[in-house]
Amino acid sequence: MFKLTRIRNCDAETLKAIYEKRWKVEVFHKTLKSNASMAKSPAHTVxxxxxxxxxxxxxxxRLEVLSLKVNLNHFQLRAKIYMAGLKASLGQLRELLAA
Known part of the structure; x- marks a missing residue:
């Protein structure tokens, strides 16, 4: 990690490159927390x-690989998967009610 004194003394292009790398790490952490449910662990043992x-x-x-393949971001992909699951369960519910 760069020290603050090095960041103060660098030019705009270097600063931009540093923050582009840092932003990718932030997106990864957000994906871990929001899309992969890392914070919602019910586990108690090591x-x-x-x-x-x-x-x-x-x-x-796997979500990153899939998002690159279908050209959607993680949140769009999660919403699409969620909607497909809801439609499938609604279809099964309708079948059960019709029987």
Whole structure:
């Protein structure tokens, strides 16, 4: 990490490059927290907490791969998956009510 004194003494292009890299890390943390539910761990033992953290990071990675493939950001992709799940459950509910 750059020290504040180095940031003060650098030119605009270097400063822009530093903050572009930092922004990618911020987006990754937001994805871990919001889209991969890393903060909502129900785990109490070290092993289950480790598993939850690993799978949260893995799901964030898979979400990134999928978002690059379909050209949507993480939040658009999550909303699209959520809506597809809601439509499927509504269809099943209608089938049950019709029977």
């Amino acid at each position: 092993r289950t907490q480790s598993n939850h953290i690993f799978l949260s990071i893995y799901s964030a990675f």
